[in-house]
Amino acid sequence: MKKYLLCSVVIFATGCTSVATAPRPNNYYSPVNENSSEEPLFGATGVALADKDIERILNYRLTLPTQNRIAILTLSGKSDWRHYSNDFTQLNEAIATDFIGQLRASPRVYDASFLPSMLVPEQRTVPYLREAAARYQADLLLAYRSECRTFEKYKFIDPNETKAYCSVEAVLLDVRSGIVPFTVVSTNEFIARKQPDDTNFNETIKKAELAAVAKSLKETATQLSMFLKNIDTVK
Template sequence: MTKYLIVIIAILVTGCATVATSHRPSDYYKAGGNEANNGPLFGSTGESLGDIDIDRILNYELKLPAQNRIAILKLSNDSYWRHYSNDFTQLNETIARDFVGQLRESERVYDASFLPSMLVPEQRTVPYLREAAARYQADLLLAYRSSCRTFEKYKFIDPNETKAYCSVEVVLLDVRSGIVPFTVVSSNEFSARKELGDTNFNETIKKAEIAAVAESLKDSATQLTSFLSSIGTL
């Protein structure tokens, strides 16, 4: 475990770029917009929305409880690397704990935890995910996925060096209303060299990817907690 942590610290992560949701102007909303109609903002699955419904959704001003539970759902799959080495498994679990811990530091969050796998629906559409989060009594559902791309041309320059680009996309869903008030995409470019302890070059690449994803998750959590601090209270 220590060997992997030392290597990850030595990986160079550069070119961080983050695009997050901007706050709406305070004068955007119509007076009494939330009370105009007490019916649900979104109809049943498969129903298209009319102009009046769309106007209500656009005019909906989100407010949250003073303290919230966030259910977290990871949409991307890295099961192969989780079973490749116990060190990788421990690293991924450490990154997840750090991400959850950072969310829990927000004064608007009393609990942040992963949505139990038994509740995750086979159809991962917004209505079904919203229902699963409601069963978990979560106020908010945070779904995220990560993706990485390796620049193959650098292997021709130096077979022991890699450069790649990793992105983490985060979407926040308000379980009560079905509104998605916040999104953020955080990307990092990284480079790494194969170390003596690496079994193969793929291992080098994966360790670098894990470091970049960890950095992107950290930045995404920072953006999210800042957003939550500015939301009105129910």
């Protein structure tokens, strides 16, 4: 079913970009001060950090267990298209399943799953999200949001064709320390043409957007896996 849906609209990928965090060089850290204090890196919420605390945060060397659990949180609002038809519901579920599978393929990840909705706090600030992930016993929290934009100019040229781009922005939070060691923004551009079985042009656009988001999520998982390979293991 997923293959049918993705093929029911003609999509031409015209370009993609992916910008991710680069690992810190080993010679960046000061051996004397490296993770030497048992004090929390981040104090009370809303309190400005002192210079010495900022120095400790910048000099913190992240280490992770050999294998980790990743809690996933989608910050984008749920689209009404999810309930447009059973096909769209299955396509959204397939995208989520593929994304989780790609994350679990990393040798540093033993589990990747969505943070249960009943644990997601109303105030989605870092301290509250960190606490929610800790209750879920997740080592890492991966939060992401997607955004798509359509260029109306192409519709005037050809009413059955559209050009748009979708981007996925993701941040990784280390639950133990509160550090955000990794971010990535992946953008995919595409051209879509309406097919005879599409009910309307909006449906054409949405199918193409979902395909572009799926590709961006795949690139996000790939970049994260590469990043995790370079993180030291807890001794």
